[in-house]
Amino acid sequence: MIRTTLAALLLTTTANAGEIWVTNEKDDTVSVISTETLEVIKTYETGERPRGITFSKDFSLLYICASDSNAVQVMDPNTGKILHDLPSGEDPEQFVLHPDDRHLYIANEDDAITTVVDTQTRKVVAQIDVGIEPEGMAVSPDGKIAITTSETTNMAHWIDTETQELFANTLVDSRPRHAEFVKDGAEMWVSSEIGGTLTIFDTATQAEMGKISFEVQGVHPDRVQPVGFEFTAGDSHAFVALGPSNHVAVVNAETYEVEDYILVGRRVWHMDFNEDRSLLFTTNGVSGDVTVIDVAKREAIKSIKVGRFPWGAAFRPTN
Amino acid sequence: MTPYVTSLRAIVGREALRFIHQRERFIAALVRPLVWLLVFAAGFQAALGLSIIPPYQTYIAYETYIVPGLCGMIMLFNGMQSSLSLVYDREMGSMKLLLTAPLPRWWLLFCKLAGATAISILQVYAFLAIAALYGINMPPLGYITVLPALAVAGLMLGALGLLLSSFIKQLENFAGVMNFVIFPMFFLSSALYPLWKMAESSKLLHDICALNPFTHAVELIRFALYVQFNAAALGWTLLAAAVFVAAALWGYNPSRTGMSRRG
Numbered sequence: 001m002i003r004t005t006l007a008a009l010l011l012t013t014t015a016n017a018g019e020i021w022v023t024n025e026k027d028d029t030v031s032v033i034s035t036e037t038l039e040v041i042k043t044y045e046t047g048e049r050p051r052g053i054t055f056s057k058d059f060s061l062l063y064i065c066a067s068d069s070n071a072v073q074v075m076d077p078n079t080g081k082i083l084h085d086l087p088s089g090e091d092p093e094q095f096v097l098h099p100d101d102r103h104l105y106i107a108n109e110d111d112a113i114t115t116v117v118d119t120q121t122r123k124v125v126a127q128i129d130v131g132i133e134p135e136g137m138a139v140s141p142d143g144k145i146a147i148t149t150s151e152t153t154n155m156a157h158w159i160d161t162e163t164q165e166l167f168a169n170t171l172v173d174s175r176p177r178h179a180e181f182v183k184d185g186a187e188m189w190v191s192s193e194i195g196g197t198l199t200i201f202d203t204a205t206q207a208e209m210g211k212i213s214f215e216v217q218g219v220h221p222d223r224v225q226p227v228g229f230e231f232t233a234g235d236s237h238a239f240v241a242l243g244p245s246n247h248v249a250v251v252n253a254e255t256y257e258v259e260d261y262i263l264v265g266r267r268v269w270h271m272d273f274n275e276d277r278s279l280l281f282t283t284n285g286v287s288g289d290v291t292v293i294d295v296a297k298r299e300a301i302k303s304i305k306v307g308r309f310p311w312g313a314a315f316r317p318t319n
Numbered sequence: 320m321t322p323y324v325t326s327l328r329a330i331v332g333r334e335a336l337r338f339i340h341q342r343e344r345f346i347a348a349l350v351r352p353l354v355w356l357l358v359f360a361a362g363f364q365a366a367l368g369l370s371i372i373p374p375y376q377t378y379i380a381y382e383t384y385i386v387p388g389l390c391g392m393i394m395l396f397n398g399m400q401s402s403l404s405l406v407y408d409r410e411m412g413s414m415k416l417l418l419t420a421p422l423p424r425w426w427l428l429f430c431k432l433a434g435a436t437a438i439s440i441l442q443v444y445a446f447l448a449i450a451a452l453y454g455i456n457m458p459p460l461g462y463i464t465v466l467p468a469l470a471v472a473g474l475m476l477g478a479l480g481l482l483l484s485s486f487i488k489q490l491e492n493f494a495g496v497m498n499f500v501i502f503p504m505f506f507l508s509s510a511l512y513p514l515w516k517m518a519e520s521s522k523l524l525h526d527i528c529a530l531n532p533f534t535h536a537v538e539l540i541r542f543a544l545y546v547q548f549n550a551a552a553l554g555w556t557l558l559a560a561a562v563f564v565a566a567a568l569w570g571y572n573p574s575r576t577g578m579s580r581r582g
Contacts, residue, residue: 218361246378263378291377303377 017319020281023050024307031306035274044080052094053312057101065092089115096137107134114148126164130157138179149176168206173197177227191226219245228270233277241268264291272313283310327430334434352389374545387541388510394439401435402480436473461544468543472536478563485570508534532559
């Protein structure tokens with residue numbers, strides 16, 4: 001009995017072994033946090049102003065948007081060495097890796113374009129004109145649609161990934177920051193920082209299906225600014241970073257109702273889960289730390305100091 | 320049963336009976352911290368600032384921060400209140416009966432202290448239960464580990480009350496001392512605001528707070544509620560308790576009070 005329990009415990013621990021990689025915008029570094037010990041275990045140097053961060057499908061390569069170096073850097077996560085840079089266009093801020101594990105869709109904030117880069121040939125495949133200050137990037141699970149949100153034009157731009165051309169533009173509230181496809185691509189969610197809302201679109205028709213607003217007790221509405229968000233296992237709930245309100249909202253993805261608010265560090269920006277999605281790691285820019293949230297209890301359990309102005313977060317399993 | 324145990328049972332039993340018969344006192348003891356928790360804390364969110372201080376592992380709401388301080392507040396008021404009853408006993412004459420019992424004076428006073436501490440622990444648990452219903456939860460184990468911390472804090476604050484009561488001859492005087500002791504002790508402590516926040520406005524106030532034994536009692540309770548041990552806070556609280564007890568024993572010394580000659 002004891003042996004079985006121990007074995008089960010060991011399995012659970014091993015299954016959850018992993019790392020959260022966090023870009024530190026003002027330190028030009030990435031911090032690596034162990035999802036088991038909840039401590040920073042490594043810090044690697046990057047190009048200038050690292051923001052967007054994502055892994056290749058097999059987690060053997062790490063892509064980092066080094067915004068002020070005007071490059072997407074490719075790092076070997078096992079050694080922390082920068083292998084090479086990818087051409088990215090000016091000021092890459094966010095990107096998303098296509099399900100083909102080959103094409104990166106990059107938002108070039110200063111040039112109002114979305115750049116598509118082939119990570120194997122290291123060449124720009126396409127540059128698509130979008131609205132002013134593009135930021136949020138998403139690709140549908142089937143890989144057919146890419147989304148760019150533009151902060152100043154206040155639009156979500158729908159890109160056909162076969163033709164690399166826009167096929168729709170939909171208005172959203174002020175300063176859209178982040179986009180995600182949900183429920184096997186049936187819905188597309190966009191957060192609007194200044195508008196203080198999440199807008200939900202029907203992917204098939206690009207029609208607006210709903211809008212979610214937030215209200216944090218004791219916090220002025222101007223400070224409630226939704227930015228990054230991620231979905232729990234089965235897409236049942238979304239955890240939404242609310243920027244300078246220093247809270248993360250828990251949204252029921254079926255009813256679109258806000259169920260909870262969790263206090264985290266200052267100016268919470270982006271986030272990622274551990275492997276079984278039992279823990280959520282939020283980057284808190286101003287306080288320079290990462291808050292760990294127990295997803296089941298909806299409680300912040302620890303805040304871990306990282307570099308200055310942590311921005312993006314990405315998970316990598318280590319077992 | 321030895322006379323020691325009999326006297327302990329009798330004195331603690333009397334305190335308990337007195338407490339049970341004074342329901343208003345129980346309600347008043349709970350209403351006070353609850354007003355602070357539900358009203359004051361709501362308006363003073365900014366008092367805490369945004370910083371992670373031990374024993375907390377992450378950012379907390381102000382309501383969460385002041386719960387240990389309000390536990391201390393319950394004990395502080397209770398310690399003083401039970402001492403008030405000592406002054407009353409002295410005026411009514413029952414004190415004379417108690418102190419003339421054929422047992423060491425320190426034992427009789429300790430029984431008195433133990434009774435008062437037990438009652439304030441009950442009140443703190445009632446308060447913690449209401450706070451939990453309000454949504455302010457501690458780690459489950461914390462509700463157990465806080466018990467010894469409450470006992471030590473309760474004894475220290477009870478001893479302070481005992482000391483004060485030994486120097487006060489009339490009820491009217493005691494009410495004034497309560498105001499001069501309770502409020503400065505409570506406000507010049509870490510009960511309502513962390514010491515680093517106090518240091519931001521005044522170094523002197525911060526130093527006074529750091530010397531205040533009530534600060535250490537509150538920190539002892541705070542750490543214990545989060546299943547952590549704060550050796551410094553325990554040391555300071557025990558030291559303060561020892562000093563207060565010694566002074567109270569001296570204060571209740573028959574040669575000083577003249578009770579034996581008159582009794």
